[in-house]
Amino acid sequence: xxxxKIILDRGSISSQEIAExxxxxxxxxSFKAPPNPYWKSIWFWGTTGVATxxxxxxxKQPFTENETLTETIHEENTTLALDGLPQDTECIKSPVxxxxxxxxxxxxxxxxxxEIILENGSTISIKAGSIETISSGRVVxxxxxxxxxxxxxxxxxxxxxxxxxxxxxxxxxxxGEQEGKEVFVRADQPIxxxxxxxxxxxxxxxxxxxxxxxxxTTYPCEFSGGKVDEVTALSETDKKKTVLTxxxxxxTTQISEKENDLLExxxxxxxxxxxxxNEQYIFTLDYNKxxxxxxxxxxxxxxxxxxxxxxxxxIFKKSWSNFTIEEVEGKYSVTFSDKLGExxxxxxxxxxxxRLEEAIQVYNEAKQDAQAKRDLIExxxxxxxxxxxxxNIELQRYIADMEKRFNASNVVYLEAKxxxxxxxxxxxxxxxxxxTAASAKFRTTQFGVFNCDxxxxxxxxxxxxxxxxxAGNVISPKSVYVFDLDKDVRYQFGSLSNPLTSFGMNGxxxxxxxxxxxxxxxxxxxxKAGAKQSGRIQLNxxxxxxxxxxxxxxILNEERVSA
Amino acid sequence: xxxxxxxxxxxxxxxIQLAKRDPEKFAxxxxxxxxxxxxxxYQRMDDKELAFDVTSQVFLKAMNNLPKYEYRGVxxxxxxxxxxxxxxxxxxxxxxxxRAINIETVHLATFMDVFEDEExxxxxxxxxxxxxxxxxxxxxxxxxxxxEQRPYKEMGEILGITExxxxxxxxxxxxxxxxxxxxxxx
Numbered sequence: 001x002x003x004x005k006i007i008l009d010r011g012s013i014s015s016q017e018i019a020e021x022x023x024x025x026x027x028x029x030s031f032k033a034p035p036n037p038y039w040k041s042i043w044f045w046g047t048t049g050v051a052t053x054x055x056x057x058x059x060k061q062p063f064t065e066n067e068t069l070t071e072t073i074h075e076e077n078t079t080l081a082l083d084g085l086p087q088d089t090e091c092i093k094s095p096v097x098x099x100x101x102x103x104x105x106x107x108x109x110x111x112x113x114x115e116i117i118l119e120n121g122s123t124i125s126i127k128a129g130s131i132e133t134i135s136s137g138r139v140v141x142x143x144x145x146x147x148x149x150x151x152x153x154x155x156x157x158x159x160x161x162x163x164x165x166x167x168x169x170x171x172x173x174x175x176g177e178q179e180g181k182e183v184f185v186r187a188d189q190p191i192x193x194x195x196x197x198x199x200x201x202x203x204x205x206x207x208x209x210x211x212x213x214x215x216x217t218t219y220p221c222e223f224s225g226g227k228v229d230e231v232t233a234l235s236e237t238d239k240k241k242t243v244l245t246x247x248x249x250x251x252t253t254q255i256s257e258k259e260n261d262l263l264e265x266x267x268x269x270x271x272x273x274x275x276x277x278n279e280q281y282i283f284t285l286d287y288n289k290x291x292x293x294x295x296x297x298x299x300x301x302x303x304x305x306x307x308x309x310x311x312x313x314x315i316f317k318k319s320w321s322n323f324t325i326e327e328v329e330g331k332y333s334v335t336f337s338d339k340l341g342e343x344x345x346x347x348x349x350x351x352x353x354x355r356l357e358e359a360i361q362v363y364n365e366a367k368q369d370a371q372a373k374r375d376l377i378e379x380x381x382x383x384x385x386x387x388x389x390x391x392n393i394e395l396q397r398y399i400a401d402m403e404k405r406f407n408a409s410n411v412v413y414l415e416a417k418x419x420x421x422x423x424x425x426x427x428x429x430x431x432x433x434x435x436t437a438a439s440a441k442f443r444t445t446q447f448g449v450f451n452c453d454x455x456x457x458x459x460x461x462x463x464x465x466x467x468x469x470x471a472g473n474v475i476s477p478k479s480v481y482v483f484d485l486d487k488d489v490r491y492q493f494g495s496l497s498n499p500l501t502s503f504g505m506n507g508x509x510x511x512x513x514x515x516x517x518x519x520x521x522x523x524x525x526x527x528k529a530g531a532k533q534s535g536r537i538q539l540n541x542x543x544x545x546x547x548x549x550x551x552x553x554x555i556l557n558e559e560r561v562s563a
Numbered sequence: 564x565x566x567x568x569x570x571x572x573x574x575x576x577x578x579i580q581l582a583k584r585d586p587e588k589f590a591x592x593x594x595x596x597x598x599x600x601x602x603x604x605y606q607r608m609d610d611k612e613l614a615f616d617v618t619s620q621v622f623l624k625a626m627n628n629l630p631k632y633e634y635r636g637v638x639x640x641x642x643x644x645x646x647x648x649x650x651x652x653x654x655x656x657x658x659x660x661x662r663a664i665n666i667e668t669v670h671l672a673t674f675m676d677v678f679e680d681e682e683x684x685x686x687x688x689x690x691x692x693x694x695x696x697x698x699x700x701x702x703x704x705x706x707x708x709x710x711e712q713r714p715y716k717e718m719g720e721i722l723g724i725t726e727x728x729x730x731x732x733x734x735x736x737x738x739x740x741x742x743x744x745x746x747x748x749x
Contacts, residue, residue: 004662028589277682306672
């Protein structure tokens with residue numbers, strides 16, 4: 001039994017009483033206007049100043065312990081850092097000033113071995129003494145993992161290589177900072193990064209970005225996992241799984257509809273047919289038929305009291321000199337009164353004599369009809385439940401087959417299985433997880449941006465000039481981005497190597513995007529044929545305050561399904 | 564009335580925007596929703612004075628959080644109901660007040676009809692103890708639908724689920740109640 005109190009037939013409270021208790025003035029007095037920002041207050045600066053001074057003195061203390069321990073830091077224990085980041089380097093500059101892709105900060109002790117595990121499973125191993133530190137204090141390692149076009153675009157990572165654009169299979173940015181200043185990796189002690197990829201690396205190469213020039217250069221790495229054939233084979237099996245899962249979902253919807261139908265087809269109530277339910281609560285009243293024509297229309301009637309009314313016994317023990325009947329929204333109550341007081345009883349009218357027999361017959365027929373209807377719905381529901389159970393068994397068999405097929409000998413499967421075991425709730429993303437089992441492992445003596453990429457050539461320019469229009473007005477952008485949704489590539493026109501006169505697009509689904517001067521973003525879903533035929537691209541505008549990562553992801557069809 | 568035409572929703576939104584700029588303008592929203600919110604709270608409490616206190620707390624919280632309020636196409640009331648729910652449970656935790664379920668005999672008769680059983684003292688006790696045994700989420704659904712007689716659309720908006728989902732969940736809660744009722748026969 002839960003900790004609850006059941007209250008039966010508590011008297012109602014009138015609207016007037018509630019209205020009398022309204023007191024907006026009192027509420028307004030209790031309401032406090034939002035305070036000034038904390039950083040404007042004196043106490044903040046006093047407290048912060050003292051704390052900062054204390055921290056400064058503490059970090060200046062010599063650090064004597066010489067551990068050989070390895071510290072493992074999981075990303076979920078770290079914080080998103082938007083403030084105090086190193087400035088964007090020259091070449092990494094967000095095209096939309098108001099939207100920033102945040103770094104994730106990991107605080108480490110540089111005097112011991114550290115392994116940072118990122119949310120996507122990538123790891124960064126930093127041996128003791130690998131960082132050229134400023135002091136003996138802790139170092140903050142900041143990371144950004146780019147797994148889609150949106151984040152790479154909004155972070156402002158250049159994606160051109162020679163005269164091609166990059167299609168990425170996985171990209172990471174790693175920076176180091178101590179006491180707010182940039183730190184570096186020692187030339188003789190590289191750090192090791194195992195970058196999990198979200199696509200198979202077949203046909204891809206590995207690159208590092210030169211922060212100064214903004215150019216990519218190839219970088220040695222060791223690819224592992226994620227072989228195409230295994231993934232393809234698994235995808236085939238997974239397709240069957242998807243079909244089955246969809247079928248199960250569809251049956252579940254049908255079951256819900258049946259349950260809904262049941263709700264909409266209740267059994268008739270005796271009350272509706274003016275039938276008695278409890279013989280002992282029935283009595284006759286000589287009421288005024290002109291006052292209640294709807295009751296008179298029923299013919300000779302009795303009244304039946306609703307059961308379990310506390311005052312029932314009292315009412316029937318006494319003789320009353322008067323009574324009144326009241327009707328509110330089809331519900332009746334009788335108030336009996338005499339000189340000493342009054343008592344009310346909730347009642348319903350019931351038919352008598354021949355009318356009663358007729359009503360019983362009609363009620364029984366209606367009940368039979370309703371029951372037959374409900375039985376039919378129940379039977380259909382039952383069938384659906386059984387069908388769903390069969391499909392579930394079939395699905396389990398497929399999953400078991402899948403396990404059998406890829407068991408033991410297959411490294412990819414084992415790695416994926418490990419991930420699956422850790423994330424049991426994410427089985428529907430099975431293939432995706434297997435793909436992330438592919439990884440690029442590399443050792444580096446520099447912080448920066450590293451990328452597993454495939455250069456994809458720029459499309460052929462349009463033969464005719466293409467106009468860009470917003471609400472019928474022609475605009476002259478400095479730079480135009482074209483996202484090829486099929487090839488998963490971002491082209492940028494407006495640079496020296498790819499001027500706007502070379503504007504073109506592939507014959508796939510494309511999104512054209514222009515960042516306007518006031519940080520508004522204009523975009524259009526368009527095709528090569530459409531643009532060529534009309535000679536123009538009409539763009540929608542997202543106001544600056546509504547430009548968010550989520551919004552851009554929606555436009556580029558990159559919304560994530562939450563696990 | 565809880566439900567609104569589009570026009571009313573728009574004018575309510577104007578009130579909200581005015582109140583965001585000037586708290587005194589919140590008065591119209593307070594007057595409009597005070598009774599509804601009080602009745603919702605009092606239905607779930609046995610102490611009238613405490614129910615009035617909690618109601619005031621709901622509106623105070625709403626005023627304080629109004630700058631964060633975002634219009635989602637449903638009446639402002641659904642936001643207030645959610646605050647009310649949270650404040651209610653806070654009151655249960657803070658003041659050792661028991662969760663109350665207010666039922667009228669007339670409502671019990673409806674259940675007896677649905678369960679096709681006789682209305683008598685034994686069945687009444689069985690039904691009451693079955694209601695007391697239901698999980699909180701199911702009690703809420705039964706309470707809203709059968710004791711407060713709210714339309715499914717409104718239930719959906721208060722609970723943050725679709726109208727259809729509210730129907731299905733209520734049906735399941737009713738089935739559970741029926742099961743408990745039948746179990747309590749022994």
